[in-house]
Amino acid sequence: MKKIKYIAIAALGLVACEPEFDNDITDSGFYSTGTANLDNFVAIGNSLTAGFADGALYVQGQENSFPNIMASKFAQAGSTQEFSQPLTSDNLGGLLLGGVQISPNRLVLSASAPGAGDLAPVILDGTPTTEVSIPLTGTFHNMGVPGAKSFHLLSPGYGDVGGVPLGLANPYYARFASSSTATVMGDALAQNPSFFSLWIGNNDVLSFATSGGVGEDQTGNLDPATYGPNDITDPTVFAGTLDAIMSSLNGAGAQGIVCNLPDVTSIPYFTTIPFNSIPMDATTAAGTNAAYAAYNGGLLAAQGGGFITADEVAARTINFVEGNNAVVIEDESLTNLAGLGLPNIRQATADDFIVLPTLSILGTLADPADPTSVIGVGVALNDGQVLTANEASMVFAAQAQYNATLAALASAYGFDLIDMRALLEDLNVNGVAYNGGTMTSAFATGNGFSLDGVHPTARGYAYIADQMIEMINNNYGANIPRIDIGEYPGTMIN
Amino acid sequence: MKKLFSFLILVLATSSVFAGGYRVSIQGQKQLAMGHTGVAVISSAETVFFNPASMAFLEDKFNLSVGASGIFSQVKFQNTEFGWTSETDNPLGTPLNLYATYKANDWLTFGLGVYTPYGSRVEWEEDWAGSHLVNDIDLSAIFIQPSVSIKLADFFSIGGGPIYVTGGVNFNRNLSRSLTDDTGENRANVTIDASGINAWGYNVGWTLKPTDKLTIGFNYRSEITMKAEDGDADFENIPPSLGFDDTTFDSEIPLPSEVTVGLSYQITDKWLAAFDYNRTQWSAYESLNVTFNNAAGTSVNLRNYSDASTYRFGLQYAHNSKFTFRGGIYFDESPIEDGYFAPETPRGDSVGYTGGLTYNVTDKLGIDLSFLYLSFKEETNSYDYFVESNGENSSFGGTYSNSTFAPGIGVSYKF
Numbered sequence: 001m002k003k004i005k006y007i008a009i010a011a012l013g014l015v016a017c018e019p020e021f022d023n024d025i026t027d028s029g030f031y032s033t034g035t036a037n038l039d040n041f042v043a044i045g046n047s048l049t050a051g052f053a054d055g056a057l058y059v060q061g062q063e064n065s066f067p068n069i070m071a072s073k074f075a076q077a078g079s080t081q082e083f084s085q086p087l088t089s090d091n092l093g094g095l096l097l098g099g100v101q102i103s104p105n106r107l108v109l110s111a112s113a114p115g116a117g118d119l120a121p122v123i124l125d126g127t128p129t130t131e132v133s134i135p136l137t138g139t140f141h142n143m144g145v146p147g148a149k150s151f152h153l154l155s156p157g158y159g160d161v162g163g164v165p166l167g168l169a170n171p172y173y174a175r176f177a178s179s180s181t182a183t184v185m186g187d188a189l190a191q192n193p194s195f196f197s198l199w200i201g202n203n204d205v206l207s208f209a210t211s212g213g214v215g216e217d218q219t220g221n222l223d224p225a226t227y228g229p230n231d232i233t234d235p236t237v238f239a240g241t242l243d244a245i246m247s248s249l250n251g252a253g254a255q256g257i258v259c260n261l262p263d264v265t266s267i268p269y270f271t272t273i274p275f276n277s278i279p280m281d282a283t284t285a286a287g288t289n290a291a292y293a294a295y296n297g298g299l300l301a302a303q304g305g306g307f308i309t310a311d312e313v314a315a316r317t318i319n320f321v322e323g324n325n326a327v328v329i330e331d332e333s334l335t336n337l338a339g340l341g342l343p344n345i346r347q348a349t350a351d352d353f354i355v356l357p358t359l360s361i362l363g364t365l366a367d368p369a370d371p372t373s374v375i376g377v378g379v380a381l382n383d384g385q386v387l388t389a390n391e392a393s394m395v396f397a398a399q400a401q402y403n404a405t406l407a408a409l410a411s412a413y414g415f416d417l418i419d420m421r422a423l424l425e426d427l428n429v430n431g432v433a434y435n436g437g438t439m440t441s442a443f444a445t446g447n448g449f450s451l452d453g454v455h456p457t458a459r460g461y462a463y464i465a466d467q468m469i470e471m472i473n474n475n476y477g478a479n480i481p482r483i484d485i486g487e488y489p490g491t492m493i494n
Numbered sequence: 495m496k497k498l499f500s501f502l503i504l505v506l507a508t509s510s511v512f513a514g515g516y517r518v519s520i521q522g523q524k525q526l527a528m529g530h531t532g533v534a535v536i537s538s539a540e541t542v543f544f545n546p547a548s549m550a551f552l553e554d555k556f557n558l559s560v561g562a563s564g565i566f567s568q569v570k571f572q573n574t575e576f577g578w579t580s581e582t583d584n585p586l587g588t589p590l591n592l593y594a595t596y597k598a599n600d601w602l603t604f605g606l607g608v609y610t611p612y613g614s615r616v617e618w619e620e621d622w623a624g625s626h627l628v629n630d631i632d633l634s635a636i637f638i639q640p641s642v643s644i645k646l647a648d649f650f651s652i653g654g655g656p657i658y659v660t661g662g663v664n665f666n667r668n669l670s671r672s673l674t675d676d677t678g679e680n681r682a683n684v685t686i687d688a689s690g691i692n693a694w695g696y697n698v699g700w701t702l703k704p705t706d707k708l709t710i711g712f713n714y715r716s717e718i719t720m721k722a723e724d725g726d727a728d729f730e731n732i733p734p735s736l737g738f739d740d741t742t743f744d745s746e747i748p749l750p751s752e753v754t755v756g757l758s759y760q761i762t763d764k765w766l767a768a769f770d771y772n773r774t775q776w777s778a779y780e781s782l783n784v785t786f787n788n789a790a791g792t793s794v795n796l797r798n799y800s801d802a803s804t805y806r807f808g809l810q811y812a813h814n815s816k817f818t819f820r821g822g823i824y825f826d827e828s829p830i831e832d833g834y835f836a837p838e839t840p841r842g843d844s845v846g847y848t849g850g851l852t853y854n855v856t857d858k859l860g861i862d863l864s865f866l867y868l869s870f871k872e873e874t875n876s877y878d879y880f881v882e883s884n885g886e887n888s889s890f891g892g893t894y895s896n897s898t899f900a901p902g903i904g905v906s907y908k909f
């Protein structure tokens with residue numbers, strides 16, 4: 001009977017005998033970080049670094065932030081770091097300050113009824129639990145602060161919860177700033193980063209652009225303390241700020257990647273609504289033209305009076321035809337003819353960008369009782385609903401200078417520069433093919449951008465992380481595993 | 495008491511033992527020990543499975559064989575490009591078998607077999623990289639086969655019988671590589687479950703003894719299609735907008751036919767050698783289609799298996815009246831083509847090493863011990879036909895490494 005016992009023992013012994021690989025990827029040395037020191041990776045930036053998506057910062061978005069995805073791959077390649085993030089409290093995403101909600105929950109695509117198929121973005125229901133006045137403790141490797149502009153990273157008090165209601169401080173940073181007088185860069189440098197990612201400057205033009213250009217272009221004004229939230233940062237201020245940031249990182253002996261700034265006009269917030277999105281039949285077009293005949297006639301009179309040129313008359317003349325028509329918009333850069341009783345309006349051109357929030361109101365009646373008050377036809381889109389060609393040119397000019405600065409400084413300090421502008425342009429124009437599909441910038445359907453039209457989806461962030469890993473592999477002789485972006489969610493549905 | 499304890503360890507041990515696909519080659523302790531040959535081996539009641547024609551050549555009036563094996567199996571997976579790793583935590587499976595024969599007269603013998611030739615039980619880590627193909631699967635089928643064998647001449651017999659199959663399946667996978675509920679945390683998945691699936695087939699063969707020492711056998715087991723109708727489909731963590739309510743499903747899976755030819759040769763009084771060739775008509779398994787009776791529609795999962803062969807060699811040495819020793823080896827071809835390597839049956843070509851012995855407690859009662867060790871080469875392969883929600887195919891692959899060990903024990907009784 002002993003034999004039976006021996007066989008039982010042998011069986012149990014073989015249970016412990018696991019299958020093996022000739023080259024097991026979990027063996028140390030299979031992957032490597034090359035000459036990159038990734039043991040203390042700190043990510044510095046704004047909402048794009050934080051993992052902001054769908055108009056909010058929420059746990060799952062943070063888990064899928066590009067720095068967190070990268071860190072998980074670094075760990076496989078031998079990094080000893082446990083990457084920490086200032087996680088929010090839930091997956092709703094809204095913020096509370098003193099129990100009062102100060103930012104909305106995230107957006108999801110939802111149908112009017114299960115299986116109805118009519119998916120549209122809605123704000124996710126629920127009461128958020130992330131309380132800004134309850135600070136987190138510890139240090140955080142993800143130093144992405146949604147809403148931060150370049151100079152905010154050096155601004156003491158930007159994380160002072162007392163300044164949040166006054167608009168002087170940032171609620172996201174207030175949650176994890178080391179003190180009420182701390183700066184983002186100070187907290188980042190205190191961690192002695194061995195490697196960093198730096199992606200800052202987007203908001204220095206983006207808030208101007210997303211607000212439809214209601215702010216000011218502060219080029220020439222060197223005091224950011226006097227800037228409004230929707231203003232364009234002076235490029236000299238930007239350059240000085242970035243020089244200070246990169247200089248300090250260089251002084252700390254860190255390696256790192258600097259990201260340049262994508263065109264704001266390569267994101268769905270500005271590309272979803274075509275300038276000529278008003279379909280009309282011949283009868284309606286004739287009626288609309290009749291309604292604008294007085295305005296058009298007034299323009300000619302103004303030209304006759306020498307107030308405007310023939311070119312401006314041509315640009316401002318309203319003319320609807322059968323088919324698709326350009327939206328009627330306000331443009332504050334037009335010659336003010338209020339004295340003649342003429343508004344500053346014209347029809348949009350391909351150089352104007354209608355912002356995403358107008359999606360739900362364009363073509364509806366401003367006054368339900370007035371059938372002529374169709375928004376975009378009888379009622380012009382206002383300044384905040386359109387980034388006009390003139391405003392867009394301010395954005396392009398500042399952004400081009402920012403990118404030149406980023407390239408020059410990265411080169412001067414010996415950091416890598418990743419061309420995010422080209423990456424997102426490629427996503428917008430060609431799409432990114434991956435195992436099982438193609439990701440594009442198309443709003444809600446392209447799976448590259450989340451429902452706020454500005455921030456990537458998890459899949460979009462995974463693509464960014466993968467591109468950075470490819471850069472590290474190439475530039476540091478590293479072998480870090482890549483990312484199959486198809487594993488990461490695209491547009492969120494509920 | 496110790497003996498009982500050890501036996502329980504073995505029986506409670508679980509998992510399935512595989513040949514290619516989801517065929518489980520453990521249908522008798524004596525024959526398993528000989529490389530699972532047996533179409534031309536006249537030895538015990540196990541022949542009800544291997545070739546019912548040989549029942550008529552069994553000498554004793556009554557033969558009984560009961561046995562079980564415990565299958566210890568593990569699969570590891572890795573993908574070097576993306577750094578994916580996973581491993582199975584397969585519950586131990588215990589294929590059981592019971593065979594009995596009764597010699598009614600010189601030319602007529604009846605038999606009964608209960609055995610489990612198909613099954614698959616694989617549990618990957620939940621939400622692993624291949625979870626859109628399978629999280630876990632438990633496929634089981636019990637064959638019940640009443641049989642009759644007629645000796646048409648002293649050197650030739652035929653035999654066969656109907657097979658009644660009762661089986662079930664429980665299968666869970668995630669709906670896609672990324673879909674979650676509205677929290678973003680919980681992966682959308684579906685479990686299909688059907689039990690009490692019944693079907694009929696048959697097992698026939700002939701046995702030829704041209705000389706005292708040489709036996710030639712032929713056996714054919716028919717294809718049996720297991721059809722699940724109105725099984726339960728449980729959808730979890732589905733965004734409500736998609737409208738995938740829990741529902742019923744219809745599906746079917748073939749248990750392929752198998753032809754075996756072989757011979758055995760009594761070299762000396764003590765030594766017996768056997769060779770079997772199996773051909774399994776796996777080409778019957780073209781696609782696993784699951785039709786859900788809700789908005790999810792029909793899920794088409796191409797398989798495109800091809801027919802596969804197994805070559806088996808076995809030796810038996812009758813040491814004395816108390817001990818008989820056995821050994822064997824077999825080469826098992828995988829039916830899975832490149833590009834169709836799905837992790838629910840993550841097995842490529844294998845070599846099986848077998849051994850065992852019988853200890854005769856009395857003239858009537860024997861204890862049979864067996865073991866099987868399956869050796870797999872590392873298999874780097876992929877499944878390229880997962881259909882994404884956009885209608886495009888995605889590929890999932892990597893390197894799989896298997897380890898399988900199956901000790902078994904049985905009891906034979908005859909008079």
